Amino acid sequence: xxxxxxxxxxxxxxxxxxxxxxxxxxxxxxxxxxxxxxxxxxxxxxxxxxxxxxxxxxxxxxxxxxxxxxxxxxxxxxxxxxxxxxxxxxxxxxxxxxxxxxxxxxxxxxxxxxxxxxxxxxxxxxxxxxxxxxxxxxxxxxxxxxxxxxxxxxxxxxxxxxxxxxxxx
Numbered sequence: 269x270x271x272x273x274x275x276x277x278x279x280x281x282x283x284x285x286x287x288x289x290x291x292x293x294x295x296x297x298x299x300x301x302x303x304x305x306x307x308x309x310x311x312x313x314x315x316x317x318x319x320x321x322x323x324x325x326x327x328x329x330x331x332x333x334x335x336x337x338x339x340x341x342x343x344x345x346x347x348x349x350x351x352x353x354x355x356x357x358x359x360x361x362x363x364x365x366x367x368x369x370x371x372x373x374x375x376x377x378x379x380x381x382x383x384x385x386x387x388x389x390x391x392x393x394x395x396x397x398x399x400x401x402x403x404x405x406x407x408x409x410x411x412x413x414x415x416x417x418x419x420x421x422x423x424x425x426x427x428x429x430x431x432x433x434x435x436x437x
Contacts, residue, residue, distance in 0.1 A: 286409060286410065286411050286423075286424055286427075287409070287410045288407065288408065288409045288410075288424070288427060288428040288431075289407075289408040289409075290405055290406070290407055290408075290428055290431065290432060291405065291406040291408070292403075292404075292405045293391070293404040293405055293406060294401060294402075294403050294404045295403060296394070296402050296403035296435070296436055297402065297403070298402065299436065299437055300339070300365060300394070300402070300436045300437050301364070301437075302339050302340065302437055303339075303340055303341060304340060304342075304364035304365060305340065305342040305343070305344075305363045305364045305365070306336045306340050306342065306343040306344070306363060306364070306365045306366075306367060307343075307344050307346055307355050307359045307363040307365070307366050307367070308329055308332050308333050308336070308343065308344065308345045308346065308366075308367045308368075308369070309329070309346055309349045309350050309351060309352075309354070309355050309366070309367065309368045309369065310325050310326055310328075310329040310345060310346060310347050310348075310349065310350065311325045311328050311329065311350055311368075311369045311370050311371050311390075312325055312350055312370075312371065313325045313371070313374075314328075314371035314373065314374020314388070314421070315374065316373070316374060316375040316376070321374050321376060321421070324371060324374050324421070324422065325350075325371060326347070327422040327425070328369050328371055328390060328422070328425060329345045329347075329369065330345065331422065331425035331426055331429055332367060332369050332392065332425075332429060333345050334426065334429075335426070335429040335430045335432070335433040336367065336433055338430075338433070339433065339437045342363075344359065344360070344363070346358065346359050350368075351368060352366055352368055352393075352395055352399060355368070356399060362397055363397060364396070364397050365394060365395065365396060365397065365402070366394070366395040366396075366397075366399070367392065367393070367394050367395075368392075368393045368395070369390055369391070369392050369393075370390065370391040370392075370393070371388070371389075371390055372389040372390065372391055372406070373387060373388060373389035374387075374388055374421050375387040375388070375421065376420055376421050377411075385410045385411040386409075386410070386411040386420060386421045386423075386424065387408075387409065387410050387411075387421070388407070388408065388409045388421045388424050388425065389406060389407070389408050390406070390407045390425070391404065391405070391406050391407075392404060392405050392406075392407065392429070392432060394436060402436075403436060405432050407425075407428040407429065407432065409421075409424030409425070409427075409428060410424070411423070411424060
């Protein structure tokens with residue numbers, strides 16, 4: 269009986285944490301300078317199958333801004349821009365850095381009752397003021413299966429984004 273309880277507790281604890289992976293696509297060739305200005309694009313909303321997750325692009329931009337805000341006083345989210353060309357041409361003035369997030373996968377599941385985890389894949393590309401790519405990464409997240417409070421894919425963003433942005437500075 270004691271062994272059964274230990275196995276149950278072990279299974280419960282192992283399912284209580286989200287997992288993250290970060291796949292660096294291009295190593296930063298130089299560190300970003302603290303305090304410099306950052307413009308952040310708002311990616312297109314994420315999809316899974318035929319379902320579009322409204323506001324997922326905006327939530328991704330907000331999470332990205334929060335990660336960069338720890339290192340700069342001037343970070344702006346450009347709601348109408350999804351790519352570098354738009355950011356450079358339609359933001360208010362030149363910026364020192366441009367960040368372009370792209371949602372590759374966004375899956376919001378009813379994990380509480382189905383046991384299927386939420387999943388995200390978000391690509392983050394960072395450019396200098398001239399438009400030269402400084403670094404990029406692919407962040408993947410998967411929610412815990414033992415969730416009782418209704419986690420969502422956007423809850424998977426802050427931890428890996430903060431970790432990646434720290435490596436840039």
